Amino acid sequence: MAQEAVAETGGRPLPAPGIYDEMVAADGSIRPHYARLQSRIDTLTHEDLAERQRTLERFFLLQGITFTVYGAESTTERIIPTDLLPRIIPASEWATIEAGLTQRLRALNMFLADIYSEQQILMDGVVPRELVLGAPSYRREMQNLYVPNKAYVNVCGSDLIRQPDGEFVVLEDNLRVPSGVSYMLANREAAKRTFPGTFRAMGVRPVDRYPDLLLATLKSMTADWRPNPQVVVMTPGVYNSAYFEHAYLARLMGAPLVEGRDLVVHDNHVYMRTTTGLRRVDVIYRRVDDDFIDPLTFRRDSGLGVAGLFNAYRAGNVVICNAPGTGVADDKAVYAYVPHIIRYYLGEEPILHNVETYLCREPAQLSHVLANLDKLVVKAVGESGGYGMLIGPHATQKQREEFAAKLKANPDNYIAQPTINLSTAPCIIGTELEPRHVDLRPFVLSGEKIVVTPGALTRVALTKGSLVVNSSQGGGSKDTWVLSDDKRSARL
Amino acid sequence: MMLARVADSLYWMGRYVERAEHLCRLSDVMLTATLDRTEAASQVARIAMGSVGDWDESRAADPYEAAVGLVLDRDDPASVFTSLARARENARQVRDQITTETWERLNVLFLRMTSPDAAESFGDGSSVFLHDTIADLHMFKGAADATMAHGEGWRFLLIGVYLERAQLIARLLEVCFGDPKRRAVTDHFALTSLLRMACALEPYLRVYTADLQPRYILEFLLFDDDFPRSLRFCTAQMETHLRGVSRHFEEDAGQVSPERLAGRLRARLQYADMDELASTGAHALLTTVAGECAKIHEAIYNTFVAYPLEMRLPA
Numbered sequence: 001m002a003q004e005a006v007a008e009t010g011g012r013p014l015p016a017p018g019i020y021d022e023m024v025a026a027d028g029s030i031r032p033h034y035a036r037l038q039s040r041i042d043t044l045t046h047e048d049l050a051e052r053q054r055t056l057e058r059f060f061l062l063q064g065i066t067f068t069v070y071g072a073e074s075t076t077e078r079i080i081p082t083d084l085l086p087r088i089i090p091a092s093e094w095a096t097i098e099a100g101l102t103q104r105l106r107a108l109n110m111f112l113a114d115i116y117s118e119q120q121i122l123m124d125g126v127v128p129r130e131l132v133l134g135a136p137s138y139r140r141e142m143q144n145l146y147v148p149n150k151a152y153v154n155v156c157g158s159d160l161i162r163q164p165d166g167e168f169v170v171l172e173d174n175l176r177v178p179s180g181v182s183y184m185l186a187n188r189e190a191a192k193r194t195f196p197g198t199f200r201a202m203g204v205r206p207v208d209r210y211p212d213l214l215l216a217t218l219k220s221m222t223a224d225w226r227p228n229p230q231v232v233v234m235t236p237g238v239y240n241s242a243y244f245e246h247a248y249l250a251r252l253m254g255a256p257l258v259e260g261r262d263l264v265v266h267d268n269h270v271y272m273r274t275t276t277g278l279r280r281v282d283v284i285y286r287r288v289d290d291d292f293i294d295p296l297t298f299r300r301d302s303g304l305g306v307a308g309l310f311n312a313y314r315a316g317n318v319v320i321c322n323a324p325g326t327g328v329a330d331d332k333a334v335y336a337y338v339p340h341i342i343r344y345y346l347g348e349e350p351i352l353h354n355v356e357t358y359l360c361r362e363p364a365q366l367s368h369v370l371a372n373l374d375k376l377v378v379k380a381v382g383e384s385g386g387y388g389m390l391i392g393p394h395a396t397q398k399q400r401e402e403f404a405a406k407l408k409a410n411p412d413n414y415i416a417q418p419t420i421n422l423s424t425a426p427c428i429i430g431t432e433l434e435p436r437h438v439d440l441r442p443f444v445l446s447g448e449k450i451v452v453t454p455g456a457l458t459r460v461a462l463t464k465g466s467l468v469v470n471s472s473q474g475g476g477s478k479d480t481w482v483l484s485d486d487k488r489s490a491r492l
Numbered sequence: 493m494m495l496a497r498v499a500d501s502l503y504w505m506g507r508y509v510e511r512a513e514h515l516c517r518l519s520d521v522m523l524t525a526t527l528d529r530t531e532a533a534s535q536v537a538r539i540a541m542g543s544v545g546d547w548d549e550s551r552a553a554d555p556y557e558a559a560v561g562l563v564l565d566r567d568d569p570a571s572v573f574t575s576l577a578r579a580r581e582n583a584r585q586v587r588d589q590i591t592t593e594t595w596e597r598l599n600v601l602f603l604r605m606t607s608p609d610a611a612e613s614f615g616d617g618s619s620v621f622l623h624d625t626i627a628d629l630h631m632f633k634g635a636a637d638a639t640m641a642h643g644e645g646w647r648f649l650l651i652g653v654y655l656e657r658a659q660l661i662a663r664l665l666e667v668c669f670g671d672p673k674r675r676a677v678t679d680h681f682a683l684t685s686l687l688r689m690a691c692a693l694e695p696y697l698r699v700y701t702a703d704l705q706p707r708y709i710l711e712f713l714l715f716d717d718d719f720p721r722s723l724r725f726c727t728a729q730m731e732t733h734l735r736g737v738s739r740h741f742e743e744d745a746g747q748v749s750p751e752r753l754a755g756r757l758r759a760r761l762q763y764a765d766m767d768e769l770a771s772t773g774a775h776a777l778l779t780t781v782a783g784e785c786a787k788i789h790e791a792i793y794n795t796f797v798a799y800p801l802e803m804r805l806p807a
Contacts, residue, residue, distance in 0.1 A: 275737065277799075278805065279493060
């Protein structure tokens with residue numbers, strides 16, 4: 001029997017139990033939407049693949065698709081590790097993702113419009129008042145401020161993961177200044193070069209329109225009073241790790257890339273300093289966090305922002321995208337209420353589910369969390385980037401006890417989720433193909449209307465067995481192919 | 493219309509690129525010349541080092557070490573390494589304004605210069621290393637010319653290139669012919685090397701044939717209308733490009749605009765007379781060139797980059 005199984009899978013090992021593999025089904029067969037890519041890979045030797053991988057890395061380095069690593073001795077630039085093999089998503093699954101993300105962002109924009117005006121949802125007790133108004137990311141300054149189209153979140157990059165049963169669920173919403181879209185576009189360029197024939201034959205949906213769609217979205221934010229608005233991209237500067245992306249988007253949109261020092265506010269209008277004098281700015285796609293955009297309104301010690309910018313915004317003379325204060329809707333505790341938020345505003349059942357989340361503020365859920373600390377991941381609500389976190393299964397008994405004490409002392413500050421095995425996708429590791437854990441970050445634009453780009457950044461945990469996909473912690477990325485027609489792509 | 497900061501970056505990118513190219517050429521000529529151990533060869537080394545402001549005799553006595561410093565020294569603010577690093581840093585600041593083709597050329601240069609093998613490949617064959625670097629710099633300029641829109645940004649880049657070039661050539665001439673108290677350069681070998689440092693040997697020969705006279709060389713590098721490194725040519729280019737960028741701009745009261753300064757300098761070079769120069773020496777004219785270039789630089793700043801806001805606020 002065992003020999004037969006090996007023959008069927010062509011010598012490939014079966015995916016580990018309890019893990020969904022994007023390419024190989026549990027019985028060892030290749031999933032139909034991967035068949036064509038698999039047969040192309042079979043014609044290449046491992047050395048060919050490794051060679052192509054090197055060419056790709058060289059290309060990224062030349063293009064300056066890099067992030068800066070600051071060391072004690074010297075400052076170096078590294079490319080984001082990029083894997084050559086695309087991750088493929090069938091049209092039928094994408095349809096669900098697209099509908100789900102659109103629904104979710106519609107509801108979240110309505111939620112933000114509500115809590116920054118009438119606060120009906122808080123009056124109705126659907127979301128606890130203190131949870132929203134007490135969150136550090138809640139911006140009192142945004143109260144009753146007019147936001148065109150009620151589109152608070154113009155660019156959203158939610159993180160999805162695939163559960164062992166194959167269902168995509170939302171792990172977190174990124175509604176502040178999500179990044180990574182330039183890697184989606186650069187990875188696509190690279191994948192087209194590497195597998196042109198397969199790409200053509202599969203009917204992959206294009207992502208290249210993202211910059212035009214972004215520009216159109218930004219322009220739609222002033223369309224009702226400025227016919228030909230001046231859009232700029234605002235960056236913290238060349239030393240920011242995402243600088244490449246800021247410059248890349250500015251170049252592809254044809255919008256000036258400005259820093260805070262290039263802008264001046266006069267009489268509640270925003271101007272940029274040009275060689276021929278001052279020129280009016282209408283829309284700022286800012287890649288600077290809320291805290292730093294205006295030292296007069298937010299953090300006083302910020303040198304990155306523009307003094308008076310927020311007043312100009314309040315006066316309606318400039319639009320800041322994303323709107324300040326959107327972070328309150330991607331807060332980890334508010335996250336747990338997103339399904340309720342969707343039902344409340346839209347009267348619909350959520351299409352994409354959340355990861356099961358326990359709110360420690362609820363006494364019943366807290367006791368469940370305390371009883372199951374060895375199985376759960378506990379996260380502090382206000383923190384991000386893996387700080388203030390307990391990964392139960394990997395922690396010692398002593399760490400768990402210490403954390404339990406913190407939980408009891410300040411339960412409001414914590415949520416807990418079960419540890420989830422992300423799905424895996426094949427990657428080129430050295431000269432071998434090996435499965436690695438991946439997530440999925442699609443990009444959704446919202447201005448006058450909501451547009452989901454048919455593609456995504458697939459982040460890869462390159463360390464074997466690791467579930468951490470963040471690029472700051474050894475994560476990489478790969479191209480994501482969304483198919484236009486499942487039947488066509490399966491045909492060989 | 494472009495951001496003031498962007499214009500500034502493009503201008504400095506041009507200056508640094510030109511500086512890097514000139515330093516590579518100086519180093520190459522110096523190293524090739526000093527393969528012979530003659531007095532003329534030492535004179536060439538002194539000219540090269542003198543023109544970068546280093547009059548330390550011991551440095552000129554060890555041309556190889558001096559060249560390593562000029563090219564690879566990471567701590568020297570005037571080395572090729574630093575110039576290229578800064579040119580690229582400026583390019584990164586304005587990455588959205590320059591074409592990918594142009595950026596790639598500069599990035600290749602930077603990657604070669606910062607690679608851990610740079611010192612080794614310079615040691616293995618300095619001539620090949622410098623030749624390749626110069627060739628890549630030419631490709632950078634070619635890519636900029638062939639792929640960038642010939643608008644304001646490109647003009648600021650070229651203003652930087654020509655201003656820097658004028659200053660570098662003026663300094664080279666000053667070292668050779670400026671000071672009447674110093675022994676004038678008359679040796680045939682030294683004169684050939686001087687022309688090579690200005691990348692002028694072949695164009696000079698086509699005009700004056702192989703008759704190498706200090707007077708002709710001075711005339712060629714100062715006044716030739718067509719040679720791209722003559723001071724007259726550089727100044728004319730500066731004036732053209734400055735006029736190109738300041739179309740929409742009115743002169744602020746009490747300020748002389750940079751294109752008027754450039755025009756004045758061009759006129760000075762246009763009507764200067766070789767006989768007059770022969771009697772008074774080149775020093776006065778070269779000093780004027782250096783001084784006017786500094787003024788043009790300052791005027792560019794006051795006009796385009798660091799202007800006072802009060803004057804530009806909308807009414």
